Amino acid sequence: xxxxxxxxxxQVDALDKIARHRKCPRMRIVQEAVGxxxxxxxxxxxxxxxxxxxxxxxxxxxxxxxxxIRGEWEK
Numbered sequence: 001x002x003x004x005x006x007x008x009x010x011q012v013d014a015l016d017k018i019a020r021h022r023k024c025p026r027m028r029i030v031q032e033a034v035g036x037x038x039x040x041x042x043x044x045x046x047x048x049x050x051x052x053x054x055x056x057x058x059x060x061x062x063x064x065x066x067x068x069i070r071g072e073w074e075k
Contacts, residue, residue, distance in 0.1 A: 005030075 019026040
């Protein structure tokens with residue numbers, strides 16, 4: 001898939017320097033960088049990117065927990 005990405009001139013210059021040094025296309029450098037980023041930042045299997053369902057496996061009633069925690073505010 002092709003995408004349009006805006007880079008600063010400094011970023012383009014740095015990418016070009018790396019590409020020249022490695023003797024490969026700039027596109028490959030960007031692809032490798034994105035691949036590395038995704039490998040580091042992607043959630044582990046079974047994890048969610050959002051908070052939805054975060055308490056699904058908990059054995060606590062959400063409303064009871066909310067009341068308990070809010071009750072501590074008044075102490």
